[in-house]
Amino acid sequence: MKKDKLIIAKKKFDSRLIVGTGKYKSMSECAKAIKMSGAEIVTVAVRRVNISNKNKPLLMDYIDPKKITYLPNTAGCFNSKDALRTLRLAREIGGWKLVKLEVLGDKTNLFPDMIETLKTTEVLAKEGFRVMVYCNDDPLMAKRLENSGADAIMPLAAPIGSGLGILNKINIQIIRKQTKLPVIIDAGLGQASDAAIAMELGCDGVLVNTAIAKAKKPFEMALAFKNAVIAGRQSYNSGRIGKTLMGNPSSPTEGII
Amino acid sequence: MKKIKIKVNGKVKTVLNNSKLSDLLNNLNIPLKKVAIELNQEIIDKKRTINIKLKKDDKIEIVHFIGGG
Numbered sequence: 001m002k003k004d005k006l007i008i009a010k011k012k013f014d015s016r017l018i019v020g021t022g023k024y025k026s027m028s029e030c031a032k033a034i035k036m037s038g039a040e041i042v043t044v045a046v047r048r049v050n051i052s053n054k055n056k057p058l059l060m061d062y063i064d065p066k067k068i069t070y071l072p073n074t075a076g077c078f079n080s081k082d083a084l085r086t087l088r089l090a091r092e093i094g095g096w097k098l099v100k101l102e103v104l105g106d107k108t109n110l111f112p113d114m115i116e117t118l119k120t121t122e123v124l125a126k127e128g129f130r131v132m133v134y135c136n137d138d139p140l141m142a143k144r145l146e147n148s149g150a151d152a153i154m155p156l157a158a159p160i161g162s163g164l165g166i167l168n169k170i171n172i173q174i175i176r177k178q179t180k181l182p183v184i185i186d187a188g189l190g191q192a193s194d195a196a197i198a199m200e201l202g203c204d205g206v207l208v209n210t211a212i213a214k215a216k217k218p219f220e221m222a223l224a225f226k227n228a229v230i231a232g233r234q235s236y237n238s239g240r241i242g243k244t245l246m247g248n249p250s251s252p253t254e255g256i257i
Numbered sequence: 258m259k260k261i262k263i264k265v266n267g268k269v270k271t272v273l274n275n276s277k278l279s280d281l282l283n284n285l286n287i288p289l290k291k292v293a294i295e296l297n298q299e300i301i302d303k304k305r306t307i308n309i310k311l312k313k314d315d316k317i318e319i320v321h322f323i324g325g326g
Binding site for chain 1: 323
């Protein structure tokens, strides 16, 4: 079978599951869940160093950035200025050019502000960043993002952390069909089957954080998501049967005694 | 020696006037390879912290990666 790799900004990955590193009880729990998920890319946030506690453990001590691709995000940014500042700092930490942009517009539903997002994508692309962009499930906005220089389109399934699963399958399929860029479902998945559905819709990958980190058994859920993404992709590549209104017997109708 | 007040990650700190940024980072035990530094909203080249003298009311931000979705 031909190797079916995920390609983002010319980089190849075997795993189509990207996981977030937030909301875990501890860094060791986070590191183990990542291992179980098989993810090769993890999102990370940029925050102030705690200068009053010098011995606080660092994420890099638990998740080796040489082995796992860090994808710095702009979580918590509500305008272009803050998002640009955050990602320029992220790049400075160690040369990270592949980044995830998210500019939020509302504190309660956490939907993206697409006007600020588009503006920021354009600036980042000009500065040499490779930008994966969190966006709403609007095909028109997705097209605009592509024209602004995005490297991956990351439409939400549902509000961040909501666990509702994919709310608008039709829009996701339109977004997938109209672009050459990778489409990664980002935000709102609740269980492994949601990831399988995303892959069956033709998406190139999924990003999951809360559904794994806040599951009663995060390690088992990480493994479930890993398997679901693989199963969903295999199902998509295998070409599903058409849907019919009436039944169609599975056994031959000839030779019935 | 004259002392000045600066802000590091939002907290007021007192340092000697004209002391170097590199001294401050050393005192705070900052692992340079794992952070990025801003001085008054401008990103600082980490190799040049020894050349930067701190002045009154300087605002320094030291950031790193933490868990996030």
